[in-house]
Amino acid sequence: MTATIDTQTAQPGALSHAGTRVGARPTVGEVLAVTALLLLVVAAIAPWLLTPFDPLAISPREAFQVPSFTHWFGTDESGRDVFARMIYGTRPSLIIGVAATAIGLVLALILGMLAGLGPRPVDYAVTRVGEVLFALPGLLLALIFITITGPGVVTSTIAVGIATAPGYARIIRSQLRAVRDAPFIEAATVLGRSRFTILRRHTLPNAIAPVFVLATLGVGQAIVWAASLSYLGLGAEPPAAEWGAMLNAGRTYISTAWWLTVFPGLFIVLAAAASTALGRSLQARTRQVQS
Amino acid sequence: MRIGRWVLTRALGGIFVLWAVATLIFFAMRAIPGDPAEAILGGPGSQASDEAITQVRSEYGLDRPLYEQYLLSLGRLATGDLGTSYALKADVAGLVGELFLSTLILTVLSLLVAWAFALALALWATRGGRIGRMIGSGMEIIAAAVPHFWLASIFIVIFSTALGWLPPISTPGPLGLVLPVLTLAIPLAGFLGQVMRESLTDALESPFVLSARARGESETGVRWRHAIRHAALPAISLSGWAFGSLISGAVVVETVFARPGLGRSLLNAVLIRDVPMVTGVALISALAFVLVTIATDAIDRVADPRLRSA
Numbered sequence: 001m002t003a004t005i006d007t008q009t010a011q012p013g014a015l016s017h018a019g020t021r022v023g024a025r026p027t028v029g030e031v032l033a034v035t036a037l038l039l040l041v042v043a044a045i046a047p048w049l050l051t052p053f054d055p056l057a058i059s060p061r062e063a064f065q066v067p068s069f070t071h072w073f074g075t076d077e078s079g080r081d082v083f084a085r086m087i088y089g090t091r092p093s094l095i096i097g098v099a100a101t102a103i104g105l106v107l108a109l110i111l112g113m114l115a116g117l118g119p120r121p122v123d124y125a126v127t128r129v130g131e132v133l134f135a136l137p138g139l140l141l142a143l144i145f146i147t148i149t150g151p152g153v154v155t156s157t158i159a160v161g162i163a164t165a166p167g168y169a170r171i172i173r174s175q176l177r178a179v180r181d182a183p184f185i186e187a188a189t190v191l192g193r194s195r196f197t198i199l200r201r202h203t204l205p206n207a208i209a210p211v212f213v214l215a216t217l218g219v220g221q222a223i224v225w226a227a228s229l230s231y232l233g234l235g236a237e238p239p240a241a242e243w244g245a246m247l248n249a250g251r252t253y254i255s256t257a258w259w260l261t262v263f264p265g266l267f268i269v270l271a272a273a274a275s276t277a278l279g280r281s282l283q284a285r286t287r288q289v290q291s
Numbered sequence: 292m293r294i295g296r297w298v299l300t301r302a303l304g305g306i307f308v309l310w311a312v313a314t315l316i317f318f319a320m321r322a323i324p325g326d327p328a329e330a331i332l333g334g335p336g337s338q339a340s341d342e343a344i345t346q347v348r349s350e351y352g353l354d355r356p357l358y359e360q361y362l363l364s365l366g367r368l369a370t371g372d373l374g375t376s377y378a379l380k381a382d383v384a385g386l387v388g389e390l391f392l393s394t395l396i397l398t399v400l401s402l403l404v405a406w407a408f409a410l411a412l413a414l415w416a417t418r419g420g421r422i423g424r425m426i427g428s429g430m431e432i433i434a435a436a437v438p439h440f441w442l443a444s445i446f447i448v449i450f451s452t453a454l455g456w457l458p459p460i461s462t463p464g465p466l467g468l469v470l471p472v473l474t475l476a477i478p479l480a481g482f483l484g485q486v487m488r489e490s491l492t493d494a495l496e497s498p499f500v501l502s503a504r505a506r507g508e509s510e511t512g513v514r515w516r517h518a519i520r521h522a523a524l525p526a527i528s529l530s531g532w533a534f535g536s537l538i539s540g541a542v543v544v545e546t547v548f549a550r551p552g553l554g555r556s557l558l559n560a561v562l563i564r565d566v567p568m569v570t571g572v573a574l575i576s577a578l579a580f581v582l583v584t585i586a587t588d589a590i591d592r593v594a595d596p597r598l599r600s601a
Binding site (some may be wrong): 028134135136137138140143148220227247254262265268 | 304307309311312315316319320322323334425428429432435436437438439441444445446447448452485528532535536538539543546554556557559561562564569571572576577580581
């Protein structure tokens with residue numbers, strides 16, 4: 001590395017990719033993703049705006065109705081409206097996804113910062129631990145955690161967080177390492193800033209910004225994971241209208257009442273795909289330091 | 292010389308990972324509430340007598356201090372003795388070997404199918420201009436967002452219930468593999484496809500492709516002889532990760548299709564606290580992960596000459 005510092009790249013956040021399009025017009029995909037997410041947020045905050053039915057009202061005489069104009073997505077084994085249950089299920093499902101991602105990111109930030117900023121032995125130790133956790137199937141970590149703490153919404157959410165943490169930690173570490181060697185850090189050192197100031201003003205903001213993008217990408221996967229655990233009977237339990245639990249309840253009737261399985265799954269795909277699409281376009285728009 | 296050192300470092304690293312996994316599982320399984328002796332006798336429902344519990348405790352060394360039990364179990368594992376399954380009363384090494392073969396067939400086929408899908412999608416999407424890119428990335432994102440258990444259910448509804456073409460339960464023959472393999476492959480193809488398309492796009496815009504075009508190479512030649520190598524590299528590196536995620540996926544897929552394998556046994560073993568079985572499954576999946584990672588690194592070095600000097 002030469003001692004000359006290019007003023008272009010010496011400013012924080014200036015390591016941007018040639019194709020950055022921070023202020024570019026939104027694409028069709030972005031509009032679709034944001035619309036879908038906004039609808040899901042409305043469903044989570046005010047579900048009664050989107051459906052006239054009560055998600056828990058049982059009426060056995062209306063059980064197993066095929067999708068119709070009254071019941072868009074049909075009714076389940078107790079005559080409850082499937083669409084209403086899906087809308088009301090948005091809140092717990094999204095909260096689980098967001099909370100699990102937050103837990104995973106906090107764990108990963110602690111590990112990643114220890115490895116990325118700590119002295120070499122610490123980095124070595126944390127990286128080895130990460131390797132071990134990475135070598136185990138993520139679901140195994142989640143399963144063991146749930147068996148220790150007992151099944152339920154809270155434990156399965158934490159379990160998903162734990163299972164996703166090693167992957168995030170690895171990215172955060174390499175991000176911190178990349179920023180640490182960036183020209184603008186060198187410039188700040190040359191200007192005589194203290195180590196703490198550099199860390200607070202330059203290293204962290206530049207390394208952490210991509211983490212928020214990761215979080216957007218992660219929420220979708222966390223929802224899928226949490227739903228899988230509910231499906232295996234380890235997460236939210238019926239009659240809760242969480243999407244995974246609804247699918248688990250519907251699996252008994254799969255050969256006769258397909259709509260109990262098909263529609264709740266579509267919502268999971270919609271939520272996960274929309275958050276992934278948003279995360280990816282944020283990534284393209286804010287791409288800074290490439291690891 | 293350099294290759295010898297590389298192999299040695301990787302082998303030592305692999306042994307460290309296996310030791311750490313064995314240790315983690317040993318203590319994690321101890322943290323599960325309940326008496327291990329009771330789990331050996333068939334769980335809380337078995338109403339085991341006090342004498343039976345005392346006998347099992349001394350037989351399995353559960354009355355000794357924890358560190359002694361840990362060292363004993365490590366010593367046994369080091370000699371290749373995985374112990375006897377609590378629930379199935381059979382040798383874990385034999386059981387796990389058999390289950391691993393079944394899961395290996397499933398995961399390797401899924402990985403290959405996912406690769407084929409992802410590559411086809413990447414090649415097609417980079418050819419179609421802006422619209423092709425949009426459709427391509429949309430398909431990747433949706434494929435990656437599909438939960439395994441839901442895809443499995445949809446496949447069963449369409450191909451088993453409605454059309455009657457394929458069995459809803461994974462039967463031993465090749466027909467029984469179709470739905471489980473597709474279920475595992477499609478979400479993975481979404482992830483791999485995203486990576487492959489991006490690196491293919493980058494490669495097609497790079498100077499060496501321009502010079503190949505200038506030499507009069509056909510578009511097909513440029514793609515197959517030059518660009519594809521670059522597109523494949525990041526996806527090869529991802530295969531280690533992909534293999535691990537396939538084993539997680541296998542837990543769900545094997546359960547839905549009632550197919551015997553590592554994933555389904557792992558779920559059952561953790562639930563009934565069958566320590567030797569959980570350890571066996573964890574060790575073999577960690578070993579597989581380590582080997583796949585080493586293999587992909589080796590393939591990387593062959594496919595990318597730049598890495599060899601590093």
